[in-house]
Amino acid sequence: MNPLRHFISIGAICGLLAVAFGAFGAHALKDLLSTGLLEAFQTGVAYQTTHALALLVVGLLGRGRISRALSLAGWAFAIGILLFSGSLYLLALTDIRWLGAVTPFGGTAFLLGWGALAWHAQRHLS
Numbered sequence: 001m002n003p004l005r006h007f008i009s010i011g012a013i014c015g016l017l018a019v020a021f022g023a024f025g026a027h028a029l030k031d032l033l034s035t036g037l038l039e040a041f042q043t044g045v046a047y048q049t050t051h052a053l054a055l056l057v058v059g060l061l062g063r064g065r066i067s068r069a070l071s072l073a074g075w076a077f078a079i080g081i082l083l084f085s086g087s088l089y090l091l092a093l094t095d096i097r098w099l100g101a102v103t104p105f106g107g108t109a110f111l112l113g114w115g116a117l118a119w120h121a122q123r124h125l126s
Contacts, residue, residue, distance in 0.1 A: 002059065004058060004061075005059055007058045007062065010074075010078050014081055015052035017048070025092075040092045041088060044085035044089050045085070051081050058074040061125075065124040070116070072112070073114070073116035077110065079106070084103055084110060
């Protein structure tokens, strides 16, 4: 059994939500938000989509050789989506500017995730 299968579920749910949020932004928010806030919302959607796919990759790689780095990558991607995309969604919907200070923490989590995934690949994939 794949002990990292939960990342496949998390990735699939994040992908589903990214499509829903993208449609919501394109249709329901286009006339309600300023151009800048709508762009922030859509940036959140783009990063969520990318990292939902990254979570699927982590889960699928977990079928092979599992490592702490692979698990770290998965959690970093999940936390990154929550902090990066989540803060941009809230910023766009509320216009509370200090939420923008949270976004870089999510970006850092994404960087950590990609670095950990690269580490796993170099150490365990042939």
